[in-house]
Amino acid sequence: MNALIMHLPILPIVVPLVAGAVLMLLAEEHRAWRLTIAFSSLVVQLAVAVALLYLSTDAVPDIWSEGVGVYALGAWPTPFGILLVVDRLSALMLTLTAIVSLAGLVYAMAGWERPPQPLHSLYQLLMMGLNGAFLTGDLFNLFVFFEVLLAASYGLLLRGAGVQRVRNALHYIAVNLVASLFFLIGVALIYGTLGTLNMADLLGKVALLAPPERALFDTGAAILGIAFLVKAGSWPLNFWLPGSYSVALPPVAAVFAMLTKVGVYALLRIGTLLGEDEAAAAILGPILFYFGFATLLAGTAGMLATQHLRRLVSYSVIVSSGLLLATLGVGSEALTPAALFYFATSVLTTCAFFMVTGMTDRTRIAADSAAVPSADAAAAVVPPTPAYVAFGVREPQPYDTSEEVGAAIPAAMAFLGLMFVCCVLLVAGLPPLPSFVAKFALLQAAIHSAPEVHVPAEAWALVVGILATGFAQIIALTRIGVRLFWAGTGRRTPRLRVLEAAPVAVVVVLCLALSAMSGTAMRFFEAAAQSLHAPEVYTRIVLSAPGADQPSGGERR
Amino acid sequence: MNAILGYALWVAASCVVLGMLCALVRLFRGPRAQDRVLALDTFYTNGMQLLLLLGIRSISTMYFDMALLIALFGFASTIALAKFVLRGEVIEP
Amino acid sequence: MEIVYALAIGVLAGAGVWLLLRPRTFQVIIGLSLLSYATNLFIFGMGRLTLHRPPIIDEEGAIDAALYADPVPQALVLTAIVIGFATTALFLVVLIALRGLSGTDHVDGRERD
């Protein structure tokens, strides 16, 4: 048991990796086995994430002190080896990832995963990338995990082929490749000026830099920041986002809910580390705010402009990114807990909403081909000339939505409508769902701290921005909702399988629970924010990590 | 008088690098695809020789390994390019 | 040598950026390759330039780290090279797929008019 707790932090990375590799080995015919492995892996990840979340609250102080757990890979001393660091923020991210992915997987079991493409493997490896990115305490290792998750996301995005999807995937890949190069350049500059890659080690060393070297370090940080802003979907670096998210299959898009958040997470993590430095904070804040605010407005404009639900949801992802960035940019520590609350709800929102879009697409009979899996897949699957005929390879089966996978739910339309409404409320921040609570907390904190922040106008702009975009989102969402559910004659009641409906419902129920338990949740977020803004604790614990005393030579050789 | 080997190394390296530049001239001039392939192949060969010279200079066998690999991969690259020029595809059914 | 090294990176990066902004997929992929050469050289340069001292320990007993080239950037570049190779391969296949589906090799899948 003790050993299990000791190795808990590595499990979110090893478990999906092993599962992904085993799934590669397993032939497509063994569907039941594949599903079992994929599912149990995610369940384990969820359990581990929840356990880490529990440990991170400092509930068991004799295991981790002050809620920070450190896992020294290879038992090398800090800061030379790579460390995994679990604190409240990363544990929260792990939990969200596990929830979202579990929901997405169950949803996918309703038939989305059937065409023989490596969904399950990629799915697991995406989890590995996400979990790794959230856990690692090393800047370059963060890059590696970014690449893992991106590579998996490329594959998942390309599922189902089709010209739209491939086109958007190409853009997505190109943009991310460039961003990754910037990431590398930034990391290299930081290493070149500081000689370290450990995030906790950065803080102390930055302070020692002379001004010219400091400028070089800042350049590295700035380029790194641009890379993160690209990943976070910040305007004007986010043109790739609406296209690629809206063509991804719904269960895939549902887990993509975490992807932009990784960028925000990285900004938050490294930003708060550097934010301790007055000079850095003075530059970082306004930049984040203006990028964020522009993103907020741009995303809203996109939502208002689009007539296509998935695109609209994609723009809502941009809006939430913008809101988070702008909030972080205001530079008031009082805003962070609420921002984290909003972060969590927006992940769940996006996940639920993308899953809903997969079902609403089926309500239309003659819809555009990009939206309906059966039509789309048929176009993509049948090549103009039959391939591999000479070798007798089975062509992949097209999606066959007529075939039943599991039972259908009664009152499908009512359910769908209800879920849609919940998603609308979640996106727009209306009660009683938790995004209202989060936005309220944000507004309250912004108003409360407005007189004290560097630029009070930023706080007020944020307040107005949050409310105005919420209102605009209502306009956009009701328009599309009314058209989808109320207007038109070509509507039909889709067959919704329990497997599709259940995860959406569960996520919504989770949201309701989060809303009801706001007080408890907010206490957690407050503690998380507090530790974020007191990085010296994080730094101290990480740099004095146990097991990092000295390499135990005898055992190693 | 052992500086002589140093000079010899330098002369040889200069010859090799100049040879590389010559190969590049052909690479740019073409005119046909096979000229470029030939030029690149020569470029690789000269690069391999440069590593051998570096190896002699630092009395280290690891440069030999690198030279071996350049030879191997230079060949792979050349055959792929040549195959493409000749057949229009590198690997055919 | 430092100035030559820096200029080399500059030229590679400049050519890469130029190609990155071109409309043809093949141009973009060549540009990405050149850019990753530049980036790899850059990362490597973070360990500064060292002649004739590869980080391969050939002595016994006490080891003076200052005598060897910095191995860390080298390790980082190795990882970066591999990842760059993988993503380039993927990009290539996607661009071929796009070409197959859209009939053009324009990055947007349609010719600009």
Place this chain on the structure above:
Amino acid sequence: MLLTLIIVLPFIGSVCAALLPTNARNAEAWLAGAVAVTCALLVGSQYFAVAGGGVVRTAWAWLPQAGLDVYFRMDAYAWLFALLVSFIGALVVLYARYYMSPEDPVPRFFSFLLAFMGAMLGTILSGNLIQLVVFWELTSLTSFMLIGYWYHLADARRGARMALIVTVGGGFCLLLGMLLLGEIVGSYDLDRVLAAGDAIRAHAWYGPMLVLIVVGVITKSAQFPFHFWLPHAMTAPTPVSAYLHSAAMVKAGVFLLARFWPALHGTGLWFWLICTAGATSLLLGAFSALFQRDMKGVLAYSTISHLGLITLLLGMDTELALVAAVFHMLNHATFKASLFMATGIVDHETGTRDLKRLSGLRHAMPITASIAAVAAGAMAGVPLLNGFLSKEMFFEESIVAGSASEVRFALPLIATLWGIFSVAYSARFIHQVFFGPPARDLPRPPHEPTRGMIVPSALLVVACLLVGVVPAVTLGPLLKEAAFSLLGPDLPEYELAVWHGVSTPFVMSLVALGGGMAFYAFLVKRGLAMMPAPLLSRLDARRAFDLVNVAIVRGADKAAHAIFSSRLQPQLLLIVASALLAAAVALQDTVFVGNAPLTPPDPLFVLLWIGGAACALGAAQQAKFHRFAALTMLGGAGLVTCLTFAWFSAPDLALTQISVEVVTVTLLLLGLRWLPPRILSDDERRRTARARLRRARDLALAVAAGTGFAAITFALLTRPPMLGLASFFVEHALEHGGGRNVVNVILVDFRGFDTLGEITVLGIVALVVYALLRRFRPAPESVDVPDAQREDEAREAAFGAPRDLLPQGYMKVPAVLARLLLPIAAFISFYFLLRGHNAPGGGFVGGLVMATGFIVQYMVGGTIWVESRLKIHPQLWVALGLLAAVGAGMGAWLSSRPFLTAVAADVRLPFVGGVHVSSVLLFDFGVYMLVIGATVLMLVALAHQSLRSPRKRAALDGLTEPLEEPDEALR
């Protein structure tokens, strides 16, 4: 606790109602009715607790950190309204049971009706400002669902959406207002807010806060200028209108205004803001009501007008006006609900609500006619009905309040004018429907409805009468309690009586009654009774709403087009430019030349890079029209990079760079076959001025990027190195890492975790490439065998049949040689794999050597030949490689060390001697396998695409011997 039950009960009822079967009208009605009656009884039971200024409270912590608690608070004012809402709710349920047709999906109706009731009760009973907003927004949402109940009607959809957008927008304003209010007071607790009136009024934020709250209120209560949604909400089923648009939802605004009256009133801003909205709505509503053709339209505008009256009263700033306002809220709810019900009956029984078509219904439906007439009388302010009493109070207060302000004569004038209009439209309403000759062309022959529809409206009318005749023993005491709970000891003395003697208000009433009747008579006589409202009819809110909607979409679309692009180039341009800009800003005060000693210059290196730079620039220039040339130049640049690594003491890098570079070139070549041919002349004529400009811009950016990158590089290269990590690694590699090659020890041990991630990336990509290519669809013109091959093949076959030991064509000699290379390559790869820990090499390079060996076999033998003899199963290699690497990491768990801790042992073998076995080697072996698998998988999957050529297939079809499936082989 009881309060919570009052709120929760309707919501539970709502959920239950939603779960009942579609046609269960009776069950639904019983359920909803029971809930409403229970609520009413529960509320009623609290009378003695709230009487005399008592307050019932229940609170739970919700988000205490932000001051948001679940806090239900009932004083007499709230009690009165809660009673009203639940009582009328019960009546509406009864009415709806008979009103709704069997085809209507009633679960939805009753579910939302109950939810609405719960939200309304929640609004009324909220003791926390934010919680109040929560319920407030819930009423908007549920009313949206109710208004849009018959969503197959376009008007219903539009009306619902209009109502929602206006009220939710107002709700957001209210939220902000409440946030400000809470911030001013320091608490969202209603008690504390109400006690902090002076502090609030004195605060700098008072103005904006009040404006925001008032906007929230007047949107909800359909006051000018946000009144337009209410008439369009009349598309709701009539029970909904009877409930929402008379008693409940629209009252929420004025309810709130009265609730906060003690804390907020008493400033010029308050007076002007609220009086303006109220007075405008008052007149506008009354005037418009006079010209509506739809019965519900009349009622809707009348509601606007009456709510305007209430608003105006609240704005007047006198205590008595507040009492009058509360009184009129109740009165209006009773008569308006019954009027809506009567309208519903008419609609239900005749099939139309058109005042022009309807006529003389008093013959067919006398009871309905009587009920409607009495209720309309109350609406018009006829004596002995409840409307009269509050109207009198209004008239009186208009005089009192008017005298205190600059608008001395305006208020009584407005009041009288309103009275005239009210009488006129009430008279018109009754006269047009129930009097005159019986209508002939109605959709259905009219008759009295079932008792279930009559009873609720009759009860309400009785209430109007009772209150109107004996106010002091009916509503009077309750009103006093409510007013006391609002005003406390400030409550002025007043008397509810039918007869106050001949006073100015009474005269005004007479004028109104007489004037109204006369005005209507005038209109009828002139045949103007059915004309559209003068001036106002041109202001069509529906069209305006649609236009605004379209404008928003268009505007947003334009904006989105301007600020987003679906094209790749602008995106990449922006990203690169942003990074440049960010770097430029950060670099402002650095010194680009450091003081570290430089390495001695070497002309050979300069020459080398002249070549390298030429290759890079050449590749950039040729990549469009001479892809092949560009590719060779890329190879040149790659080799120079490799040599540079070797030059500066990075042998591992040189090895990896050269191997990756060659594999990449091969990959690109494989891809080149599928790209369209490009002819130079295609493009030349497109060199427009704009294109030139674009190229100049890109060139500038490229030059800037290159220069910047070079400058940063130089700045760093000329500074002394930071050896923090390096010295540790160098010093410990041999002792603790067991290897002499520090780079390799870093890769597989110190930072093996990076490598694990890196090979995962490679594995993923291979998997994706394979999956994508299985569904690949080549462009039609590139499906066929390349021209080069066709011409060549016409001359002499290159290959032979798969059965041949060697190719029969000219590939025979190359094949003999190349096949000898495979075992050699295998050995070289083992060598690099095994000694990587101590010298340059390692699993990655070894793997690429092996993979290249395989690929060369494919090149000289052809896919079919190779795969008919050998199954490689690269996917297996990938998976096993990953498992080996991760397994090597997990091995450390056995000795309870962290993941990836190296575990080593010295084993003695017979004949061979001591062998050093280490988990690190297994890790590197995993890397080796994965690299082989991934590389082969990608290259071969790409090569397989040539099998799609019909010509090739035709040839293959002729083969008698069945071949292995190449795709299977790839698994």
Place this chain on the structure above:
Amino acid sequence: MRFARPPLVLALALLGIWLLLYQTLTPGIVALGAVLALLVSWTSTTLRPARPKIRQWHVAFGLLFLVLADIVRSNLAVARIVLGLERGRAVRSGFIEIPLDLRDPHGLAVLAAIVTATPGTVWAELSPSGGTLTLHMLDIGDEDAWIRWFKERYERRLMRVFE
């Protein structure tokens, strides 16, 4: 049938390569090399089904030294041509056709290696029947004499080794 007897010559050659690479004769390395050599040579027969039969090893060795000498000689000759030292006479380059009796593919491969390794001659084409070999020569002197010399010096010896 697919896994025939392991080709021992190849295995030995591989072991030789292994030891050349490692430059050591420690038992561990030798043992590992031997095992790997057997394994690799054996499995590689699937992709290398055609196997040479070398009959006269001594001829092969003799040929090796002949070729080394020829390489040096032709290198010098070509250097003269490149540097323009042959200004006195017209250097005529072109294709020549050699009637060939050698049929063994491995023999042909070695011939190709020889021709290629000698500057001044390049393997251009082998006729489909295998009867005619076309070479490109940088400096064609007496064509017939050279063909005779070529056949005698290389082809005859190769036929003795391989056929």
Place this chain on the structure above:
Amino acid sequence: MTLADLPLWASLPASLLLVAGGLFTLIGSIGLVRLRDFYSRMHPPTMGATLGTGCMLLASMLVSAALLHRPVVHEILIAVFVVLTAPITAILLMRAARHRPRR
């Protein structure tokens, strides 16, 4: 140990070999530029690949052997490799040149 430790008996021939190898390579590369047609250009690079590389390999063997006091022969591998692979590319390129129409 450094190059300065090299005895003269080794350094002199090694130097000669190196210079010769370098010159052969350079001449071969010059030939690649100077000669007029493709077929002729096929010949000179072989000089670098064979004698150029050969001389350098010999020099390398000589130096290593002299410094390490034992025969160092692994350089032979490169020579074997070059000889094995050169014909393959030559055959393909010649065929391409002879039969592919000018592009």
